[in-house]
Amino acid sequence: MNMPVKEMLFGDLWEYAPALESTGHAQFEKRYGHFIDGEFVDASSYMKSVNPATEEVLFEFGVGTEADVDRAVQAARRAFEGPWGKMGGRERSKYIYRIARMIQEKARELAILETLDGGKPIKESRDVDIPLAAAHFFYYAGWADKLEYAFPGTTPRPLGVAGQVIPWNFPLLMAAWKIAPALATGNTVVLKAAETTPLTAMKLAEIIQEAGLPPGVVNLVNGAGSTGAAIVNHPDINKIAFTGSTDVGKIIQRAVAGTNKRLTLELGGKGANIVFEDAPIEQAIEGIVNGIYFNQGHVCCAGSRLLVQESIADEVVAKLERRIQTLVVGNPLDKNTDVGAINSKEQLDRITEMVGIGEAEGAVRHSAPCELPSKGYFFAPTFFTDVSQSHRIAQEEIFGPVLSVLTFRTPAEAIEKANNTPYGLGSGIWTDKGSKLFKVAGALQAGVIWGNTYNKFDPGSPFGGHKESGFGREGGRQGLLAYLEVS
Numbered sequence: 001m002n003m004p005v006k007e008m009l010f011g012d013l014w015e016y017a018p019a020l021e022s023t024g025h026a027q028f029e030k031r032y033g034h035f036i037d038g039e040f041v042d043a044s045s046y047m048k049s050v051n052p053a054t055e056e057v058l059f060e061f062g063v064g065t066e067a068d069v070d071r072a073v074q075a076a077r078r079a080f081e082g083p084w085g086k087m088g089g090r091e092r093s094k095y096i097y098r099i100a101r102m103i104q105e106k107a108r109e110l111a112i113l114e115t116l117d118g119g120k121p122i123k124e125s126r127d128v129d130i131p132l133a134a135a136h137f138f139y140y141a142g143w144a145d146k147l148e149y150a151f152p153g154t155t156p157r158p159l160g161v162a163g164q165v166i167p168w169n170f171p172l173l174m175a176a177w178k179i180a181p182a183l184a185t186g187n188t189v190v191l192k193a194a195e196t197t198p199l200t201a202m203k204l205a206e207i208i209q210e211a212g213l214p215p216g217v218v219n220l221v222n223g224a225g226s227t228g229a230a231i232v233n234h235p236d237i238n239k240i241a242f243t244g245s246t247d248v249g250k251i252i253q254r255a256v257a258g259t260n261k262r263l264t265l266e267l268g269g270k271g272a273n274i275v276f277e278d279a280p281i282e283q284a285i286e287g288i289v290n291g292i293y294f295n296q297g298h299v300c301c302a303g304s305r306l307l308v309q310e311s312i313a314d315e316v317v318a319k320l321e322r323r324i325q326t327l328v329v330g331n332p333l334d335k336n337t338d339v340g341a342i343n344s345k346e347q348l349d350r351i352t353e354m355v356g357i358g359e360a361e362g363a364v365r366h367s368a369p370c371e372l373p374s375k376g377y378f379f380a381p382t383f384f385t386d387v388s389q390s391h392r393i394a395q396e397e398i399f400g401p402v403l404s405v406l407t408f409r410t411p412a413e414a415i416e417k418a419n420n421t422p423y424g425l426g427s428g429i430w431t432d433k434g435s436k437l438f439k440v441a442g443a444l445q446a447g448v449i450w451g452n453t454y455n456k457f458d459p460g461s462p463f464g465g466h467k468e469s470g471f472g473r474e475g476g477r478q479g480l481l482a483y484l485e486v487s
């Protein structure tokens, strides 16, 4: 091949031979009902989950009714009042460690299933989702027998039955974020996975069964919004934990108002990734790419607004334009793939609509000129320049691989623009100066702020929102509080 040396060095024209992950040993049933009281049970009706990269139906799963949710809540109550509630923290922690180890043992299979059902690149499910899910169980296993040290001078007590509803962007990881702290604190669980990605939750049910947890400690009811609402509205649930859209979060907050249920909400975001002129530019470019194209941009804390200092804006935009052309978009099972399939047809339609709105508003669209697979739901990595603060693409969460680029002149202007959103979840700051980094971080209304990096997660680090991004924290010692009465 006749390739200019420069192109070879920077890899623009590299063609990668396919490196497909084999799916042969990844096992799943053609049909799952629900997992209630330690058993897999049939459902009264079913819906289908597709592989968004191929549009093929993978399996069917149950649509939980109010009666199913009630059975699950009763089982969870019995377990809470029975063996699980009576068990000491030291014993509970053994079960949680066992779950963590079994996730590790089955990591490869779980990664494949996560990618098949949800469309994310195998390198992300393999290197991020599944290891972090295991890490979360390991981390909270460690707290189970130390709760009185977590909150000294108090007698921490579990709340009872926790109802948990999770989204489709990190299916197993979100189940881990919800279940691990609930178990560590001695609560029992009724959880609903999202309707496009229930597969790894069902595999987790198998693990929980195999780990020998007492029946009813963890119950998984499948279904869509109405099943989630049945959990939220069930009178014998003590706590609701929800991750998903701000719209549904508001419905849930209204539903829970006036009850004794405790509530935590992890909702949407429109994170500002702020790049100062003294930042290490090449590193920042990688951070911008990771901030918005990781997991196809289906990330609530995504750095979906790039705020770049005016003096370096042209350079950053030129480099970004070049960099997105090197992203490998396509088959999520290919180990080279950087950007996989959009999770669902509905989400693809939403992204396409928002990009159309951005163009109509007069922003300039830059999309990677990649060839998208003919089947499946794909969207080319995209960013917009000439975006103004009032544009909808600068205000609303797109939840796709679409970045809005804005500029600023002074740190004060960067802070003002970053905070000019109803959301407040993730944010990033890129600068060579530690003092500037901390000063700006202190002024940002965001629950998580990364310095010279982006989208890094650790179970020991609390995560959660400000403003319309929700309230409550998951992860860390703080994450225990959502499931405890502390006094």
Ligand code: NAD
Pocket: 165, 166, 167, 168, 169, 192, 193, 194, 195, 223, 224, 225, 226, 227, 228, 229, 230, 232, 243, 244, 245, 246, 248, 249, 251, 252, 266, 267, 268, 269, 299, 300, 350, 397, 398, 399
């Ligand atoms: P959603 O909020 O509709 O769904 C999230 C979960 O809530 C799913 O399990 C769903 O079945 C359930 N649900 C839906 N309606 C419910 C109700 N009335 N009561 C109880 N549970 C209910 O989110 P979505 O439709 O999957 O995605 C739409 C938008 O949500 C995205 O574009 C994005 O902005 C946002 N989102 C945010 C996150 C996050 O991590 N914060 C994750 C996924 C989606």
Ligand code: MN
Pocket: 049, 050, 051, 052, 116, 117, 118, 196, 197, 198
């Ligand atoms: Mn699916």
